[in-house]
Amino acid sequence: MTVRLAAPTLPRWAPVALGGAAAALTALLVALTPAQGRAGTLVVFLAGYAAVLTVASYAVEGRRRAADRLARVLIAGAVGAALTPLVLVLGYTVARGAKGLTGYFLYHSMRGIGPLDTHGGIYHSLLGTLEQVGLAIALAVPLGLLTAVYITEFGRGRLAAAVRFVVDVMTGIPSIVSGLFVLAFWVIGLGQGFSGFAASISLAILMLPVVVRSAEEMIRLVPDSLREASYALGVPRWKTVTSVVLPTASAGITTGVMLAVARVTGETAPLLLTAFGFDSIRRNPFKGPQSGLPLYVFDQATSSARGAVDRAWAAALALILVVVLLYVAARLVTRRNRLGGTS
Amino acid sequence: MEAAFRGGTAASATLVFVVIVAIAAFLVHKAVPALDGNSASFLTERQWLPDREPSRFGIAALVAGTIVTSVAALVLAVPVALGVALFVSEYAPPRLKAPLGYVTDLLAAVPSVVYGLWGVFFLVPRMQKLQEFLAAHLSWVPFFRVTPGEPVGGRSLFAASVVLAIMVLPIVAAISREVFVQVPQSHREAALALGATKLEAIRIAVLPASRPGVVSAIMLGLGRALGETIAVALVLSAAFTPSLRLLRAEGGNTIAANIATKFGEAGVPGRGALIASGLVLFAITLVVNVVARAILFRNRRAA
Numbered sequence: 001m002t003v004r005l006a007a008p009t010l011p012r013w014a015p016v017a018l019g020g021a022a023a024a025l026t027a028l029l030v031a032l033t034p035a036q037g038r039a040g041t042l043v044v045f046l047a048g049y050a051a052v053l054t055v056a057s058y059a060v061e062g063r064r065r066a067a068d069r070l071a072r073v074l075i076a077g078a079v080g081a082a083l084t085p086l087v088l089v090l091g092y093t094v095a096r097g098a099k100g101l102t103g104y105f106l107y108h109s110m111r112g113i114g115p116l117d118t119h120g121g122i123y124h125s126l127l128g129t130l131e132q133v134g135l136a137i138a139l140a141v142p143l144g145l146l147t148a149v150y151i152t153e154f155g156r157g158r159l160a161a162a163v164r165f166v167v168d169v170m171t172g173i174p175s176i177v178s179g180l181f182v183l184a185f186w187v188i189g190l191g192q193g194f195s196g197f198a199a200s201i202s203l204a205i206l207m208l209p210v211v212v213r214s215a216e217e218m219i220r221l222v223p224d225s226l227r228e229a230s231y232a233l234g235v236p237r238w239k240t241v242t243s244v245v246l247p248t249a250s251a252g253i254t255t256g257v258m259l260a261v262a263r264v265t266g267e268t269a270p271l272l273l274t275a276f277g278f279d280s281i282r283r284n285p286f287k288g289p290q291s292g293l294p295l296y297v298f299d300q301a302t303s304s305a306r307g308a309v310d311r312a313w314a315a316a317l318a319l320i321l322v323v324v325l326l327y328v329a330a331r332l333v334t335r336r337n338r339l340g341g342t343s
Numbered sequence: 344m345e346a347a348f349r350g351g352t353a354a355s356a357t358l359v360f361v362v363i364v365a366i367a368a369f370l371v372h373k374a375v376p377a378l379d380g381n382s383a384s385f386l387t388e389r390q391w392l393p394d395r396e397p398s399r400f401g402i403a404a405l406v407a408g409t410i411v412t413s414v415a416a417l418v419l420a421v422p423v424a425l426g427v428a429l430f431v432s433e434y435a436p437p438r439l440k441a442p443l444g445y446v447t448d449l450l451a452a453v454p455s456v457v458y459g460l461w462g463v464f465f466l467v468p469r470m471q472k473l474q475e476f477l478a479a480h481l482s483w484v485p486f487f488r489v490t491p492g493e494p495v496g497g498r499s500l501f502a503a504s505v506v507l508a509i510m511v512l513p514i515v516a517a518i519s520r521e522v523f524v525q526v527p528q529s530h531r532e533a534a535l536a537l538g539a540t541k542l543e544a545i546r547i548a549v550l551p552a553s554r555p556g557v558v559s560a561i562m563l564g565l566g567r568a569l570g571e572t573i574a575v576a577l578v579l580s581a582a583f584t585p586s587l588r589l590l591r592a593e594g595g596n597t598i599a600a601n602i603a604t605k606f607g608e609a610g611v612p613g614r615g616a617l618i619a620s621g622l623v624l625f626a627i628t629l630v631v632n633v634v635a636r637a638i639l640f641r642n643r644r645a646a
Binding site for chain 1: 344345348349351359362363365369370372373422424425426427443445446448449450452453455456457458460463464509512513516540542545566570571573576599602606614618624625631636
């Protein structure tokens with residue numbers, strides 16, 4: 001009598017064969033029932049495949065292996081379900097926006113563009129976005145860095161705990177609420193009116209917690225031996241921070257800052273309440289309403305003017321390109337990171 | 344110099360603190376006159392007519408719409424996000440891990456206005472049949488009920504939830520992945536050595552240890568969904584009498600989307616009313632985020 005040492009398993013070709021069977025079954029179903037479209041067919045096929053594979057595995061390998069195989073199929077399906085929208089969003093934006101994204105579109109504003117005109121461009125909003133994001137960086141980065149240094153290097157007492165709590169709270173602020181903050185405080189409260197700078201404040205509020213967090217994390221990763229070596233040479237604390245700790249952490253901090261910039265560049269909601277939007281070029285960000293690229297997309301998308309939808313897609317493509325460039329640049333900087341952080 | 348440097352960092356830390364407090368105070372200050380002029384109850388009134396004479400507005404319908412869309416988005420997104428996170432931490436070959444991380448991060452980096460635009464012009468027309476199907480066959484599911492004869496689908500709350508789900512997915516996936524990766528490899532190996540299948544190893548070793556982290560990942564995703572503005576404002580066709588029926592063609596509205604769509608035409612009381620509603624949104628997201636961080640923090644300290 002032979003003793004089986006291993007539990008029976010499905011042969012290696014079984015998943016492929018069962019996939020074929022599921023495909024045949026799907027084809028039959030689609031042919032017999034009213035057509036369901038591509039997405040529906042795919043869902044039916046995957047469900048059929050999972051069912052057939054699980055049943056076959058259950059019959060041959062038992063309940064535990066069957067559950068394992070089912071989990072694999074479901075998890076692979078989840079990855080597919082997560083990647084599909086990304087491909088569709090990017091692909092559709094390129095398809096709809098590419099032909100509108102011309103030199104003319106980049107170098108002209110919407111001044112004097114009537115509801116029947118199909119031309120016009122994004123120059124004014126591109127300029128606005130550059131100014132607003134630039135000013136937001138100028139506000140948030142020094143403040144965030146100094147705050148992070150305080151928390152990590154000096155802060156022990158109640159203030160550090162309070163600041164850390166406030167930063168935590170700020171991380172979760174919805175962007176529209178940051179816009180409302182600035183609206184209530186700067187635009188109405190101090191009577192400054194809508195301006196690009198008001199938008200910068202609200203973007204800086206959104207950036208600040210990210211900058212503080214990533215700087216804090218990176219500064220904590222700097223080995224204490226480096227600090228001690230510096231102190232042993234008689235270097236004072238402030239000089240140690242500025243010329244040893246911060247340069248060592250700089251690549252990681254830069255990545256954090258750039259990811260924060262990429263995030264706020266695409267923010268629309270705060271601009272709506274602070275910069276308000278404007279059709280012509282306005283170079284001065286401190287006085288009067290200004291446009292911004294995300295706001296432009298929103299305005300054109302909700303406009304009923306002719307050509308507005310095409311302009312919205314072209315501007316959306318431009319916006320994605322800007323954000324993705326920033327994002328890729330941030331990732332490239334990470335490679336230089338000697339501290340091996342994960343953010 | 345030492346003292347100056349120390350003082351400078353302390354001053355900026357204090358400034359961060361003071362700015363937040365001052366701004367919160369301004370928000371309350373601007374909301375109070377509008378709330379005083381309200382002839383209805385802010386908490387229970389369902390309509391939003393702050394600029395009428397007498398002014399009538401309330402957040403009941405908006406809060407309900409915000410919570411329903413966000414929860415529906417999570418119901419759709421969380422299983423997929425956990426699947427992605429498990430794939431990256433448990434199944435993916437090492438070579439695929441980093442690129443998959445980049446790709447999910449990229450999904451998070453796409454601006455919300457682009458998701459909104461895509462939702463209106465790509466997704467909503469293609470979802471019409473699905474929505475009609477759900478309304479016809481699954482109307483027993485809570486919130487899927489429709490009154491016969493009422494238009495179904497289109498820019499409904501359900502469509503908004505699907506777009507929100509796509510936007511929340513990368514956040515939940517990224518944080519859960521980090522939590523899964525933190526489970527020591529030896530725990531998995533111990534389970535596998537006892538003869539567990541991969542799935543059993545995940546259920547025995549990985550999931551119990553990462554439950555608090557996953558819960559807080561889901562809550563952070565909820566925080567994001569609650570505050571999302573522009574995508575919802577673009578996708579949703581807001582109704583005058585908001586309802587909670589997910590599949591109704593003219594559904595409800597959310598706090599954030601209501602601010603974005605009503606702000607342009609709002610008068611002084613209107614703006615005050617919108618600020619008041621923003622304060623409510625702030626309070627809700629604050630609670631959600633603080634709870635999420637508390638869970639994550641407690642978990643990290645215990646580990």
